[in-house]
Amino acid sequence: xxxxxxxxxxxxxSLALGVASAARAQATDTVIDRIKAKKSIxxxxxxxxxPFSYIDAQGKPIGYSTDLxxxxxxxxxxxxxxxxxxxxxVPVNLQNRIPLVANGTVDISCESAVNTIGRQAQVDFSxxxxxxSTRFLVKAKSGIAELxxxxxxxxxxxxxxxxxxxxxxxxxxxxxxxxxxxVRDNSEGFLxxxxxxxxxxxxxxxxxxxxxxxAPSPAGYEVVGxxxxxxxxxxxxxKNSTVFLSLVNATLARLAREGELQKLYQTWFEPxxxxxxxxxATTFQIIAIPE
Amino acid sequence: xxxxWNWGVLVQPPYLEWLGQGxxxxxxxxxxxxxxxxxxxxxxxxxxxxxxxxxRLVTGSYINLFRxxxxxxxxxxxxxxxxxxxxxAAGTWLKRxxxxxxxxxxxxxxxxxxxxxIAVQVAAGIAAVPGGQSMAARASGLSTVQAYRLVLxxxxxxIVVPPLTSEFLTIFKNSSIALTxxxxxxxxxxxxxxxxxxxxxxxxxxxxxxxxVIALTVTTLMTVIERRVAIPGQSARV
Numbered sequence: 276x277x278x279x280x281x282x283x284x285x286x287x288x289s290l291a292l293g294v295a296s297a298a299r300a301q302a303t304d305t306v307i308d309r310i311k312a313k314k315s316i317x318x319x320x321x322x323x324x325x326p327f328s329y330i331d332a333q334g335k336p337i338g339y340s341t342d343l344x345x346x347x348x349x350x351x352x353x354x355x356x357x358x359x360x361x362x363x364x365v366p367v368n369l370q371n372r373i374p375l376v377a378n379g380t381v382d383i384s385c386e387s388a389v390n391t392i393g394r395q396a397q398v399d400f401s402x403x404x405x406x407x408s409t410r411f412l413v414k415a416k417s418g419i420a421e422l423x424x425x426x427x428x429x430x431x432x433x434x435x436x437x438x439x440x441x442x443x444x445x446x447x448x449x450x451x452x453x454x455x456x457x458v459r460d461n462s463e464g465f466l467x468x469x470x471x472x473x474x475x476x477x478x479x480x481x482x483x484x485x486x487x488x489x490a491p492s493p494a495g496y497e498v499v500g501x502x503x504x505x506x507x508x509x510x511x512x513x514k515n516s517t518v519f520l521s522l523v524n525a526t527l528a529r530l531a532r533e534g535e536l537q538k539l540y541q542t543w544f545e546p547x548x549x550x551x552x553x554x555x556a557t558t559f560q561i562i563a564i565p566e
Numbered sequence: 567x568x569x570x571w572n573w574g575v576l577v578q579p580p581y582l583e584w585l586g587q588g589x590x591x592x593x594x595x596x597x598x599x600x601x602x603x604x605x606x607x608x609x610x611x612x613x614x615x616x617x618x619x620x621x622r623l624v625t626g627s628y629i630n631l632f633r634x635x636x637x638x639x640x641x642x643x644x645x646x647x648x649x650x651x652x653x654x655a656a657g658t659w660l661k662r663x664x665x666x667x668x669x670x671x672x673x674x675x676x677x678x679x680x681x682x683x684i685a686v687q688v689a690a691g692i693a694a695v696p697g698g699q700s701m702a703a704r705a706s707g708l709s710t711v712q713a714y715r716l717v718l719x720x721x722x723x724x725i726v727v728p729p730l731t732s733e734f735l736t737i738f739k740n741s742s743i744a745l746t747x748x749x750x751x752x753x754x755x756x757x758x759x760x761x762x763x764x765x766x767x768x769x770x771x772x773x774x775x776x777x778x779v780i781a782l783t784v785t786t787l788m789t790v791i792e793r794r795v796a797i798p799g800q801s802a803r804v
Contacts (some may be wrong), residue, residue, distance in 0.1 A: 514570065
């Protein structure tokens with residue numbers, strides 16, 4: 276009981292000192308403290324989120340997001356004065372990335388997470404480094420260009436994804452008679468399309484371009500439709516680690532200012548035939564905050 | 567651990583509704599598959615206990631095929647591969663016309679898989695009935711069908727109630743594999759809540775509790791059935 280009163284008092288005092296402690300935030304940032312104590316930074320990567328974060332033939336994580344986080348580690352190394360800072364790569368997946376960031380196993384998860392208000396309740400997101408839009412993968416010459424063209428036809432949607440939520444709400448809003456086939460992952464979505472189970476597969480357009488490039492005959496498929504959404508990708512950081520988060524965003528800002536972000540984009544996305552879009556070019560300008 | 571617990575998410579719309587729909591789908595898929603499994607499994611089990619070598623070969627092949635291929639693979643094969651092997655019209659009907667193809671495929675796949683396991687148990691139950699019973703039944707003038715219906719099966723089923731209980735429990739747990747072909751059952755719904763809110767721990771805890779409640783209910787029901795049907799002095803449980 277006594278301990279509880281002391282605890283409550285402590286909470287009261289810390290609330291009262293809230294303004295003052297904000298100034299001392301640098302000393303209490305949990306991620307920074309952890310990195311200093313371990314002399315290492317743990318970066319989360321995915322095994323097959325092409326071209327953001329995936330493993331090469333030697334099992335080494337590579338990709339656009341991975342490259343960006345290597346730069347973040349360099350910034351952290353310089354800012355904290357830790358010349359022997361070590362990078363630890365931790366594999367994550369859609370199911371465990373949030374718990375691993377929340378419990379501190381991963382300091383920053385560098386892959387392809389869409390920023391949503393709901394998710395912000397659990398983690399913080401870095402500045403956007405990529406914009407994806409929900410579009411459709413269809414067979415070439417199918418005549419399908421928009422969602423309305425799918426009336427009386429079928430569409431595959433990845434189960435439990437942001438695009439699924441979007442397309443379902445559009446179908447309900449416009450009362451379209453479109454049959455929805457939920458699929459487990461992107462390769463099943465492509466299988467459903469290639470075996471004519473569905474007439475279109477909808478998800479983030481960058482993933483559709485990736486599927487198309489790996490298809491036995493890429494010319495047999497096309498990515499169509501005007502962008503139905505504007506989904507920004509961010510790195511995942513433990514909630515309320517503002518000092519660490521600003522180091523991450525400062526790195527992205529510097530890379531964008533110096534044109535290195537644009538170069539990295541070309542390295543990873545031109546092979547997929549996805550040139551830098553106008554919205555993404557603008558996004559790079561917006562995140563290029565001056566020092 | 568810096569995780570913002572929010573148990574309230576479980577009772578918020580639309581998440582509570584999703585959980586409810588998930589539970590309903592899990593129960594529907596499992597019970598429908600259970601009915602297929604029990605009827606088909608019993609039939610195959612009876613034939614498997616026959617003395618005809620040809621019959622045993624057919625039923626044995628079924629059992630080996632369905633029992634030895636992982637359920638995950640079977641679901642995938644039924645859903646994606648079988649329509650491609652059928653004549654074009656039939657394949658197109660399965661892919662385009664059949665209502666809720668993923669749910670029906672899941673029920674059939676889970677039912678056929680579990681039937682192979684129940685068949686083995688039923689056959690074992692029949693084999694466990696003392697041989698004198700079968701001989702006495704025939705000697706008193708019963709036909710083969712009558713001997714099975716009136717003498718062998720009533721005893722065999724009593725013997726295999728405990729392993730059948732495990733099988734029914736397994737059906738409910740195996741129904742979660744249906745999410746791989748797009749069935750929104752309980753596990754898929756909890757993953758959906760985790761994907762929308764990132765409150766994965768709360769959603770998975772809820773699913774765990776629901777699976778536990780289902781399992782305990784099934785166990786209790788089966789124990790009651792076992793007690794009710796027990797022949798005094800012959801109970802398998804001491």
